[in-house]
Amino acid sequence: MKDNPLLLFGYSDACFHIAEQLKTKGWPLVIADNDLIRVEQAQKDGFSAIGLDYTQDEALCEAGIGQHVDCIFCLFEHDSENVFLTISARALAPELKIVAITESQEAEHKLRIAGADHIINPYTMSGRRIAELMRKPEVVDVLDHTLYGRYEINMTQIEITEACALNQKCLSNIDLKKDFDLILLGIVGAEREDPFIFSVQGTDHRLTPGDTLVIIGMPNAIELFKDHLNMPPNHVRTS
Amino acid sequence: MNIVHVPVLKACYFLHNAKIYSRTKKTVYTILADPESRWRKPVDGGLSLLVIASVFLLIREVKQPLNSTFSQHFETFAVTVFIVEYLLRFWLHSSAHNTIIKQYEKAAQLNTPFRLRRAIQEVLKEKWRYITSPLSIIDLLAILPTYRPIRLLRIFMLFRLFKLFRYTRGINQFANILAEKRFELYILGIFFTFIVVSAATAIYLFEAQRPSSDIQSYFDAIYWALITLTTVGYGDIVPHSPEGRVVTIALIVSGIGVIAFATSIFVSAFSEKMQRLQHERIFQGISRLSDYTLICGYGRMGHTILEELSTSRQDVVIIDTDNTVIEEARQRGYLAITGDASNSHLLEQLNLAQKAKTVLCITENDINNVYITLTARSLSQDVHIISRANETASIKKLYLAGADHVVTPNQDMALVAAEYVGQPVAFEAIYSILSGQDELVIDAIKLFENSVFDGVELNAIDFKHHQLILFGVIQTEADNADEQYYFELTRSHFIFNPHDRFTLRGNDVMIVFGHQDNIAHFRKQARRLK
Numbered sequence: 020m021k022d023n024p025l026l027l028f029g030y031s032d033a034c035f036h037i038a039e040q041l042k043t044k045g046w047p048l049v050i051a052d053n054d055l056i057r058v059e060q061a062q063k064d065g066f067s068a069i070g071l072d073y074t075q076d077e078a079l080c081e082a083g084i085g086q087h088v089d090c091i092f093c094l095f096e097h098d099s100e101n102v103f104l105t106i107s108a109r110a111l112a113p114e115l116k117i118v119a120i121t122e123s124q125e126a127e128h129k130l131r132i133a134g135a136d137h138i139i140n141p142y143t144m145s146g147r148r149i150a151e152l153m154r155k156p157e158v159v160d161v162l163d164h165t166l167y168g169r170y171e172i173n174m175t176q177i178e179i180t181e182a183c184a185l186n187q188k189c190l191s192n193i194d195l196k197k198d199f200d201l202i203l204l205g206i207v208g209a210e211r212e213d214p215f216i217f218s219v220q221g222t223d224h225r226l227t228p229g230d231t232l233v234i235i236g237m238p239n240a241i242e243l244f245k246d247h248l249n250m251p252p253n254h255v256r257t258s
Numbered sequence: 259m260n261i262v263h264v265p266v267l268k269a270c271y272f273l274h275n276a277k278i279y280s281r282t283k284k285t286v287y288t289i290l291a292d293p294e295s296r297w298r299k300p301v302d303g304g305l306s307l308l309v310i311a312s313v314f315l316l317i318r319e320v321k322q323p324l325n326s327t328f329s330q331h332f333e334t335f336a337v338t339v340f341i342v343e344y345l346l347r348f349w350l351h352s353s354a355h356n357t358i359i360k361q362y363e364k365a366a367q368l369n370t371p372f373r374l375r376r377a378i379q380e381v382l383k384e385k386w387r388y389i390t391s392p393l394s395i396i397d398l399l400a401i402l403p404t405y406r407p408i409r410l411l412r413i414f415m416l417f418r419l420f421k422l423f424r425y426t427r428g429i430n431q432f433a434n435i436l437a438e439k440r441f442e443l444y445i446l447g448i449f450f451t452f453i454v455v456s457a458a459t460a461i462y463l464f465e466a467q468r469p470s471s472d473i474q475s476y477f478d479a480i481y482w483a484l485i486t487l488t489t490v491g492y493g494d495i496v497p498h499s500p501e502g503r504v505v506t507i508a509l510i511v512s513g514i515g516v517i518a519f520a521t522s523i524f525v526s527a528f529s530e531k532m533q534r535l536q537h538e539r540i541f542q543g544i545s546r547l548s549d550y551t552l553i554c555g556y557g558r559m560g561h562t563i564l565e566e567l568s569t570s571r572q573d574v575v576i577i578d579t580d581n582t583v584i585e586e587a588r589q590r591g592y593l594a595i596t597g598d599a600s601n602s603h604l605l606e607q608l609n610l611a612q613k614a615k616t617v618l619c620i621t622e623n624d625i626n627n628v629y630i631t632l633t634a635r636s637l638s639q640d641v642h643i644i645s646r647a648n649e650t651a652s653i654k655k656l657y658l659a660g661a662d663h664v665v666t667p668n669q670d671m672a673l674v675a676a677e678y679v680g681q682p683v684a685f686e687a688i689y690s691i692l693s694g695q696d697e698l699v700i701d702a703i704k705l706f707e708n709s710v711f712d713g714v715e716l717n718a719i720d721f722k723h724h725q726l727i728l729f730g731v732i733q734t735e736a737d738n739a740d741e742q743y744y745f746e747l748t749r750s751h752f753i754f755n756p757h758d759r760f761t762l763r764g765n766d767v768m769i770v771f772g773h774q775d776n777i778a779h780f781r782k783q784a785r786r787l788k
Contacts, residue, residue, distance in 0.1 A: 025679060036672035044676055090679055118675060122558060137678055141671035146562025148670060149644055152663050153551065153616055154570065156642075157702040157732055157767050159663070161745075161752050172754055202727060202755055204771065205687060215687050217698055219725045219772070233687045235729070236755070 023087050024049045028073055028104055029095035030057040033120050033141065037092060038066050051082060073104050076111060084108055090116040093135070098126035102133045109134035173238050174204075179230045183248050190216075190224045199244045201236035263374055267362060270355035287350055290343070294545075302425035305343070309400075309418050309425075312336040316418075337401055340421075344397045351388035354381045396420045431535060439527045446520055450487075453516065457509045458483040464501040471498055487513040543593050544608055547573045552614050554599035554630050555621030556583045559646065559667070563618065564592070575608065578621075600629040602637060611638040619645040619661070624652040628659050635660025691771065699774050700729065703781050707764035710786045717758035724780045726772035730754040733766050 024047040027034055034050065038061075041048050050061045050068040061068035072078050084091065091108055093101040101119050108115055119135040121127055122142055130138050152159045179186055185193065195201040206216045208230055215233075216224055226232075234241065273279050288295045315329050361377035388394055399417035423429050436443065458479035465471040466479070472495040473479050482495040486509045497503050544550070550573035553560055564574065576587045576594040587594035597604050599619070608614070617634045619627040624647060631645050645661040647653045648668070656664045691700050705711050711719065721728050734750045745752040752769075753760070762768075768784070770777060 033668060033671060036668045037675045040669075040672035040676040041679065044680065046676070046679060092675065116679075118678060120671065120675075139671050139675055139678075141667040142558035143562045144674065145646065145665050145667040145670055146559040147566055148665055149559070149618060149620070149646075150563050150566030152644055152665070153567070153572070153642075155700075155702050156663075157704075158700055158769055160747050161730065161732065161769050162700075196755065200755060202729065204727065207687065215698070217725075217771075217773070219722050219727055 023047070023083075023089050026051055026082060026084070026088050026091040028052070028071075028091060028093050029100065030054075030061045030068065031094050031096045034061075034092070034094040035064065037094065042066070049082075073100075073107065076107060079107060079111055084115060085112040088112075088115065090118065093117065093119040093130075098123065098129070102126070102129050105130055105133040105135045172235060173241055174233070174235050175241055176207075177232045177234060177245065177248070179226050179228055179232065181228050183228075185226050185232075185248065186228060188226050190218060190226070195234065195244070199236070199247070200240045201234050201244055204233045204235055207231045207233065263372065266358070266374060270358045270362075273355040274359055283350070283353075286346055290346055291350060305339070306422055306425045308336050308339060309421050313418050340397065340401050344394070344401065347394065347397070348385065348388060352381070352384040354385075357381045357384060393423065396423065431531075435527050435531045438531070439523055442523045442527075446516075446523060449519070450516055453509070453512050454480060454483045454487060457487070457505060460505045461497060461502055464499055464505065465497060468498065472496060483509060486510060487516060489513050489517060537595070540593055540595060541607065544575055544613075547575070547593075548613050549573065549615040550575050550613060551616045551618065552577065552599075552605075552608065552610065552634075553618045553620065554578075555619070555626075555646075556580075556587055556594070557620070557622060559620050560618075563620075564590075575614075577604070600626060600633050602633050605633060605637055610634060610641065614638070614641050616642045616644065619643065619656075620665075621646075622648065624648050624655075628652065628655050631656055631659040631661045697774050698771070699777065700769065700771050701774070701777050702732075703768045703770060703777070703784050705762060705764055705766045705768070705784055706787065708787045709764055709784060710788055711762045711784055712764040712788065714762050715758065716756060716760045716762065721770075724772070725776045726770045726780055728755070729769040729771060731756055731760070731762065731766050731768055733763065735763065 025041065027038055027048055027050045030050050030052045038048060038050060048066065050058070050066050051071040051073070052058050052061065052068065053070065053072045053074075055070050058068045058070045069082070071082055080086070082088065091104075093104045093108075095101050095104070098121050101121065105117055105119055108117055116137075117135045118137045118139065119130045120139050120141070121130060122140060124140070124143070127138050127140055148159070190206065193203065195203045203218045205218045205220075206224060206226070208216065208224075234244070236244070289297045289301055292298070312333060315333060319329075357380050358374075358377045361380060362372050365372040389398075396417050399414045400421050402414045402417075423433070458476065461473060461482060462476055462479040465473045466475075473482060478495060485492050485495070486506060489510070497506050551567070553563065553574060553576045556576050556578040560576070567574065574592055576584070576592050577597055577599040578584050578587075578594070579596065579598055581596045584594045584596045595604075599605065599621075610617070617630075619630040619634070621627055621630070627645050627647070631643055634641060634643055643661045644663045644665060645656040645659075647656055647664050647666045650666065650669065653664050653666060691698050716728070731753050732747065732750050733753065745754065770780070772780070
């Protein structure tokens with residue numbers, strides 16, 4: 020998946036920050052905007068950018084939507100533009116992953132109807148974070164220093180395959196802590212609609228192909244664990 | 259030294275040093291006069307009720323002579339309370355022995371002879387100041403109606419109602435508003451008197467000589483002029499001559515003018531004052547809070563924070579420069595003030611140093627946020643400050659200004675977005691845990707000194723049984739520095755996924771994942787002492 024570039028529509032402030040973040044993580048990305056001045060600005064800032072009229076379906080197809088593009092970001096400053104882009108893209112490619120950004124709760128709802136998979140509201144998020152900071156300052160402090168920001172501890176998902184060593188094993192029989200120094204947070208069943216199964220929840224679960232483990236650990240420990248699972252490296256996505 | 263001086267001074271110093279005396283006085287002050295005391299409401303309310311009940315009985319007595327023993331006893335009781343209250347306030351007003359001691363010490367310092375008479379004069383002067391203060395005159399007059407033989411004294415029963423001034427802030431504020439418009443009311447009074455007197459004189463000149471006229475005396479003329487001027491117009495006295503009617507016409511027209519003038523004065527006085535009153539009431543509300551959260555800037559982020567906090571019953575005070583958003587916040591029932599949060603005077607008024615627990619600087623302008631952070635930090639070293647940085651460059655400045663935590667919406671969003679692309683499943687899981695939308699949460703459990711877990715190795719705790727996952731432990735002392743996964747925090751350090759032989763200490767903080775009920779249960783266990 021890392022080979023196919025991500026398409027970021029609309030070179031806004033938010034887009035700049037996201038593009039930088041994605042770049043440091045090594046994702047290939049292309050910024051698309053209908054305003055050529057903003058395209059130029061993006062190129063000046065060191066991103067690859069193309070001029071593209073998102074209102075034309077042909078232009079979207081040409082950019083690869085419905086073909087090799089897996090994921091797009093709708094980052095225009097106006098919610099109406101983002102909704103239009105989401106609807107157009109969803110119509111062209113039902114399987115496409117669409118992430119949209121909005122600053123209003125009203126637009127969140129509209130984007131969801133339009134077919135966005137994930138909607139991020141920066142103000143709601145930061146507001147929650149502040150509330151969390153007031154309630155549990157220690158937790159936020161720890162997460163800021165570990166999971167977020169410096170990436171010394173990684174959170175990763177690993178998909179169970181037929182050939183995997185853990186296939187058909189019961190959750191209660193796996194002790195990742197003792198064997199690999201990892202924390203198994205939980206499992207998401209093969210059917211993505213299933214609720215998240217918390218690893219110490221009491222109910223036991225037999226792992227089947229398609230299940231996804233959510234684990235937390237140091238990068239080297241995670242690598243060791245993956246080697247142990249004998250999985251081809253391109254099956255595993257890490258950040 | 260005079261022979262009288264010694265015992266008097268001895269008595270004064272005795273009172274001055276007597277703890278029980280000063281303690282009693284302090285208690286009486288708290289109950290009766292301290293505006294901040296929690297006794298204020300019940301005491302004022304009870305006395306107000308007593309006033310109203312006694313006035314009610316006095317009114318009844320006008321037509322139905324007092325015969326039931328109950329009402330007689332009640333009246334005696336009420337008057338006793340009023341007298342005691344009067345005397346207590348008289349006692350509280352100043353302390354006589356202190357005045358005498360002060361005079362004596364002053365004399366000793368200046369090496370002049372001490373004059374007891376002067377000192378007592380001073381004491382009397384202070385007490386006299388109390389007796390002549392308007393409120394205490396009212397108090398005194400309120401006691402008088404009990405003396406029945408003099409009928410005129412009955413009117414003083416009204417003073418009992420005036421006593422309510424003491425007990426209600428609202429009436430006081432009303433009086434203050436009128437007092438502030440003194441100049442306008444003075445002009446109005448002159449204007450009014452001038453018209454009434456000139457109209458009365460005119461009508462008296464024209465009508466008084468006619469035998470059939472209603473106006474027989476100058477008092478009649480004044481009474482008529484007043485009734486006409488105020489547009490009341492009873493019609494019991496009417497002019498009969500054409501001249502008199504001309505005077506009436508002129509008076510009616512000017513009457514409208516006077517009424518309009520009076521109304522405008524009152525309306526403007528109240529509308530000016532209303533905002534200030536509301537402001538004051540909010541400040542009073544804030545002064546009653548403790549450990550509140552001050553939110554500077556009420557925007558989209560503020561909304562989310564308040565929604566999140568609404569469950570935890572946290573006291574919140576909002577400041578914003580925009581009046582419209584403040585109105586909105588007030589309608590939602592929050593204490594909100596229009597003002598500039600970087601104004602240290604305003605923050606001092608809010609008693610930030612003593613009363614605030616957390617300050618959130620979340621305006622949309624980084625310059626403001628830095629300034630507010632700096633102001634708040636300069637007022638209090640202990641308050642927890644969380645600031646918002648809109649630009650990456652501001653983060654460092656906010657920390658320098660004294661923020662404990664800095665939140666950057668744009669960066670947070672970018673982090674989350676990037677995380678989502680790579681691992682949507684893991685992301686959704688952690689996101690829902692962090693946002694606390696599910697009942698699955700990550701939380702901190704603090705161990706006390708001497709807790710049952712103090713000195714216990716981790717393998718002795720069955721986390722699986724509690725359905726919890728230990729994420730790590732925060733320690734303040736670095737005696738586990740050999741631990742493999744060790745992260746420095748600001749004032750402590752964090753050990754990720756510690757091994758089984760890890761030993762817990764008092765004051766450690768465990769970070770665990772789990773269902774919130776399980777966490778609450780586990781926390782209860784962890785809080786038990788050895």
